[in-house]
Amino acid sequence: MASETVGSNADGVGDDAVAAATGQPREAWFARLDEAGAAAGGWTHKAVATWLVAEHGVDPWWAQNVTVAYEQARGIRRPGQRQDGSFEASVTRSVDLEKTAALRSLAAVVEAALGTAPLALNLTAKHPTARFPLDGGEFVLASSSDRPGGRASVGLTWGRMPDGERLAEVKARMREWLAELG
Structure with missing residues (x-):
């Protein structure tokens, strides 16, 4: 599995x-x-x-x-499982970009990979985000936050998966997207 x-x-x-x-x-x-x-x-x-x-x-x-x-x-919750029973996978990395530029770049990579524009793009928040809706109620959330030295931490979360069968596959895919940021 x-x-x-x-x-x-x-x-x-x-x-x-x-x-x-x-x-x-x-x-x-x-x-x-x-x-x-x-x-x-x-x-x-x-x-x-x-x-x-x-x-x-x-x-x-x-x-x-x-x-x-x-x-x-205790076997009550599996890795990646949320309190509501759905599953979620997340990945992060630091990049040599300011947080808003980092999110714009990451959103462009995700949009190209998914073939869909973000439903919501919030560049003015303390932690900017872009939310991409997927089939079946799943979503991808891209986020960024400041790091020391003018860098940013960027993250991707793929949420509301009905089971944990695709967790490793989804994490690998999202890591590839983060790698495209350079």
């Missing part, structure tokens, strides 16, 4: 970073959540994240990170 080549949430953020930010490594949080009955009791994503924030003072961003990692570790 192609989705097996897509990494888990824990692959992106190391255990040392989780422990430094939350006071405990992931496995300690997982054990506490198991003890509280989160997996066995069918806690929702929101319930787990709220428990981490309200009961243990975990920063909300880190609570989301721990929650997704827990759900993946």
Whole structure:
């Protein structure tokens, strides 16, 4: 299955970073959540994240990170799966362009590859975006943000896929688009 080549949430953020930010490594949080009955009791994503924030003072961003990692570790959520059950793949890279120029360039690459213009193009936002609608409700979202030294971080997200079968294929395709930026 192609989705097996897509990494888990824990692959992106190391255990040392989780422990430094939350006071405990992931496995300690997982054990506490198991003890509280989160997996066995069918806690929702929101319930787990709220428990981490309200009961243990975990920063909300880190609570989301721990929650997704827990759900993946316990087989509640697969890598790439969103809370609503749909799947999403994302890729990023830094380029030697200012953020607006980077987004314009990336939007042109995506438009040429998909054969469709963006439904929405927002160049004035703090983090400019271009949204491309696809068949079946799927979409591609291109984004950019400032990086030090006049560079930009550009990203692509392919969302609302009904299953995880194409995750690796979609990520590879989007990486090719990012490579075209030079």
